[in-house]
Amino acid sequence: MTNSEPDNGKSRDELLQRIELMETMIxxxxxxxxxxxxxxxxxxxxxxxxxxxxxxxxxxxxxxxVLTAGFLLFFLIRALKRESSSRCANIEGRTVNAIWxxxxxxxxxxxxxxxxxxxxxxxxxxAAIFMLVGLAHAISAMVLRWRVQGMVAGLWWAGxxxxxxxxxxxxxxxxxxxxxxxxxxxxxxxxxxxxxxSGLKGERA
Amino acid sequence: MTNSEIDNGSTRDDLVQRVALMETMIxxxxxxxTxxxxxxxxxxxxxxAAVGWVLFLPLAIWAWPVCVSAAIATSIIVGARxxxxxxxxxxxxxxxxxxxxxxxxxxxxxxxxxxxxxxxxGDPAYVAAILFFIGLAHGTSALILRWGVQGxxxxxxxxxxxxxxxxxxERESYGxxxxxxxxxxxxxxxxxxxxxxxRxxxxxxxxxxxxx
Numbered sequence: 214m215t216n217s218e219p220d221n222g223k224s225r226d227e228l229l230q231r232i233e234l235m236e237t238m239i240x241x242x243x244x245x246x247x248x249x250x251x252x253x254x255x256x257x258x259x260x261x262x263x264x265x266x267x268x269x270x271x272x273x274x275x276x277x278x279v280l281t282a283g284f285l286l287f288f289l290i291r292a293l294k295r296e297s298s299s300r301c302a303n304i305e306g307r308t309v310n311a312i313w314x315x316x317x318x319x320x321x322x323x324x325x326x327x328x329x330x331x332x333x334x335x336x337x338x339x340a341a342i343f344m345l346v347g348l349a350h351a352i353s354a355m356v357l358r359w360r361v362q363g364m365v366a367g368l369w370w371a372g373x374x375x376x377x378x379x380x381x382x383x384x385x386x387x388x389x390x391x392x393x394x395x396x397x398x399x400x401x402x403x404x405x406x407x408x409x410x411s412g413l414k415g416e417r418a
Numbered sequence: 419m420t421n422s423e424i425d426n427g428s429t430r431d432d433l434v435q436r437v438a439l440m441e442t443m444i445x446x447x448x449x450x451x452t453x454x455x456x457x458x459x460x461x462x463x464x465x466x467a468a469v470g471w472v473l474f475l476p477l478a479i480w481a482w483p484v485c486v487s488a489a490i491a492t493s494i495i496v497g498a499r500x501x502x503x504x505x506x507x508x509x510x511x512x513x514x515x516x517x518x519x520x521x522x523x524x525x526x527x528x529x530x531x532x533x534x535x536x537x538x539x540g541d542p543a544y545v546a547a548i549l550f551f552i553g554l555a556h557g558t559s560a561l562i563l564r565w566g567v568q569g570x571x572x573x574x575x576x577x578x579x580x581x582x583x584x585x586x587x588e589r590e591s592y593g594x595x596x597x598x599x600x601x602x603x604x605x606x607x608x609x610x611x612x613x614x615x616x617r618x619x620x621x622x623x624x625x626x627x628x629x630x
Binding site for chain 2: 307308311312314315316318319322323326327329330332335336337338340341344345347348351352355356366370373374377378
């Protein structure tokens, strides 16, 4: 087949152009995730602080306080970085933004309802939170064809299933921080490193 | 500003073309969802059948495994046939929507299997989580496709999820779940099928009008 030969209504050049466009969009989508690496680190640290507090001095008010502080910090840092407009500059970026916005909303509603009704101690409750975060990672990984994020999704889901088989608070105090460290903080740092590297490359170019 | 005037590296025509391309992609993404309207209707009916079996028939322990396995098998077989007939995902949006539903299915399967094996399947948090998973898929799809109706469906599922934290008896949980299934699965599926039928009839009608 020559370059200009039409195949099913599309020439080879046209197909190559389309593939190139899709690759550019996927790369731009990944960039919009790496630019938000700090959010993963922030929530990982906030959640580990919450579980450490819970471990040392259990109280009903720990999670409402910690999560409110997390949201305040999140909005403050985002306002300082002024990145909301550039984050969704392309279709993939907007898709990734949609995935995380909805995950955030769903998790907030779920967590708030569970805390309000004093059902946050159930293993299936904590497992569901892990599965929700894993679901967002998995969708994003599939959209962006990003294996590392796919592994992070697998990690969250594995943590969710492990939570079902936990038999004591002690096990929760082990699984929860591990999940936050590997699935949030490490992934966030990796994303920030990628963002930094692409930023440096851009500057050099 | 004139049509050819350059503003920030792109002309007005460029911008109009970009907007048109995005609108086309959103429309194609929506039509991908409407083409699968039958899946929503089928799953809604499967939920009703499974709950009906649990409440009124013997061997209740087999209700969910049998109904869900049958539904998954039907989805795969019919989906594969339709894919062969109509082709796969056409654009970025369609692929994103496919990713949302596939991953939602995987997450629910893992969660349900984990809960059943560890005997946590009756917890209020468990029922709420399932409603939240389905709502999350609808919410994400709605935001990607800028589709208000699907956003309302997401809100129905999430409202059901919150309600299961407050009405925790088995009967109440089933009632909430069936209500969400009826409005968020069956009715939405029928609406999607109606849109798809209208879309399919569009070119035919214009052909008839042209001949007339």
